[in-house]
Amino acid sequence: MAGGTWIMRASLRGERRKAVHVVLDGIDELHEFQADTLTRIGAMTTHARIAQLTEPALAALARAAATSAFPAVRNVATLGGNLRATPFPEADLVPALLASEARVELAGRRGALTTGIEEFLAAPRPAEELVVSAVIPAPARRISGYQRLTVRGGGEYPVASVALSADVRDDGLVEAARVAIGSVESTARLCLEAGRTLVGRPLTADTAEAAGRVAAQECTPREDAGAPGWYRAAVLPELLRRIGASIAGGATQA
Amino acid sequence: MRVAFRVNGVPVEADVGGMEPLLEILRDRFGLTGAKLGCGEGRCGACSVIVDGRTIASCLYPIVLADNQAVRTVEGLAAADGPLDPIQDALLEHGAVQCGACIPGVLMTLTALLERVAQPTEEVIRQELTGNICRCTGYHAIVDAVLDLTTTTSE
Numbered sequence: 001m002a003g004g005t006w007i008m009r010a011s012l013r014g015e016r017r018k019a020v021h022v023v024l025d026g027i028d029e030l031h032e033f034q035a036d037t038l039t040r041i042g043a044m045t046t047h048a049r050i051a052q053l054t055e056p057a058l059a060a061l062a063r064a065a066a067t068s069a070f071p072a073v074r075n076v077a078t079l080g081g082n083l084r085a086t087p088f089p090e091a092d093l094v095p096a097l098l099a100s101e102a103r104v105e106l107a108g109r110r111g112a113l114t115t116g117i118e119e120f121l122a123a124p125r126p127a128e129e130l131v132v133s134a135v136i137p138a139p140a141r142r143i144s145g146y147q148r149l150t151v152r153g154g155g156e157y158p159v160a161s162v163a164l165s166a167d168v169r170d171d172g173l174v175e176a177a178r179v180a181i182g183s184v185e186s187t188a189r190l191c192l193e194a195g196r197t198l199v200g201r202p203l204t205a206d207t208a209e210a211a212g213r214v215a216a217q218e219c220t221p222r223e224d225a226g227a228p229g230w231y232r233a234a235v236l237p238e239l240l241r242r243i244g245a246s247i248a249g250g251a252t253q254a
Numbered sequence: 255m256r257v258a259f260r261v262n263g264v265p266v267e268a269d270v271g272g273m274e275p276l277l278e279i280l281r282d283r284f285g286l287t288g289a290k291l292g293c294g295e296g297r298c299g300a301c302s303v304i305v306d307g308r309t310i311a312s313c314l315y316p317i318v319l320a321d322n323q324a325v326r327t328v329e330g331l332a333a334a335d336g337p338l339d340p341i342q343d344a345l346l347e348h349g350a351v352q353c354g355a356c357i358p359g360v361l362m363t364l365t366a367l368l369e370r371v372a373q374p375t376e377e378v379i380r381q382e383l384t385g386n387i388c389r390c391t392g393y394h395a396i397v398d399a400v401l402d403l404t405t406t407t408s409e
Binding site (some may be wrong): 001003004005007008009012017022023025048069070071072073075076154155156 | 271272273275294295296297299301308309310313315316318349353363381382384385
């Protein structure tokens with residue numbers, strides 16, 4: 001158990017809490033925090049701390065952390081918890097980690113293991129496996145942003161969320177881009193086609209919106225009481241437009 | 255298991271299962287009923303207390319995590335027979351307290367904020383209060399009280 005904010009709400013989800021929990025707080029490795037060209041964020045790092053990251057390449061992750069839930073929850077909820085809470089389609093950090101090409105360092109019975117975030121998300125994880133940290137590349141000329149849509153504003157779970165990370169050449173054109181969406185399907189995912197549409201083009205509100213239209217085609221949105229599926233897909237172009245507008249407007253963070 | 259921590263500066267111990275919410279222990283074992291159970295899911299802020307200098311939702315905070323920590327609740331802001339805390343005074347002066355259910359949580363959020371940022375902007379204050387729901391609703395008066403307090407004391 002990290003911050004416990006997910007586990008403590010088990011009964012609200014109709015789940016039964018496990019009989020035994022082990023507090024991970026005393027393990028130093030899980031608290032590591034290094035910001036460099038490779039940023040390593042320990043699993044016990046809180047959303048409040050992640051929100052303070054300032055590198056443009058990590059702006060999506062910082063924004064996802066800063067806009068997730070509420071201050072008193074962000075002070076406690078961790079990166080590792082956000083990755084291990086399942087099923088949790090609305091987890092804010094996950095799409096940001098996907099767009100940022102994060103790798104996940106794990107520890108299990110067979111020792112240490114590092115895996116790409118996509119692979120990590122692809123299948124249920126062994127119960128005894130620990131998330132140790134996320135390792136995120138932060139190369140120069142990488143910019144990123146994150147937007148989430150809530151029905152009421154404030155810290156509700158998002159109806160849809162989008163993370164965009166792009167590598168921009170000196171001439172201002174996009175060399176590579178990754179679009180990831182959260183809360184739309186049962187697990188956050190990359191929209192590869194949407195990212196490709198940005199390659200060779202400048203990153204603007206319009207090009208980002210166009211990528212959002214592709215993302216809306218690419219996904220299979222889920223239906224629940226929070227929002228109908230068509231709506232989750234329909235808002236993606238606008239969310240990407242907001243990211244594009246913010247980046248084009250000079251901000252490194254959207 | 256036994257947990258030992260400080261509540262408003264006083265060392266306390268409790269025999270617990272470990273996963274009881276801190277809120278439950280504060281209210282039912284120690285009689286500190288300022289923090290309240292509202293939503294039970296970390297969005298209303300009625301249960302806000304300060305642990306290790308940070309505001310947390312005590313309804314979602316397993317008591318085991320409080321071991322060795324310093325917990326502060328609204329009861330610790332002013333002595334029973336002493337003057338109120340300046341933030342409490344400011345809220346009263348601005349008519350920011352109506353039914354009062356949210357106020358213990360609001361006070362702890364504001365206390366932690368002002369310890370971190372001496373003169374927060376209106377935007378920062380509002381952002382920090384997004385997790386403290388007031389249904390009366392006195393948000394404007396609460397924000398004005400903080401702005402008034404922080405600009406007055408700095409001059």
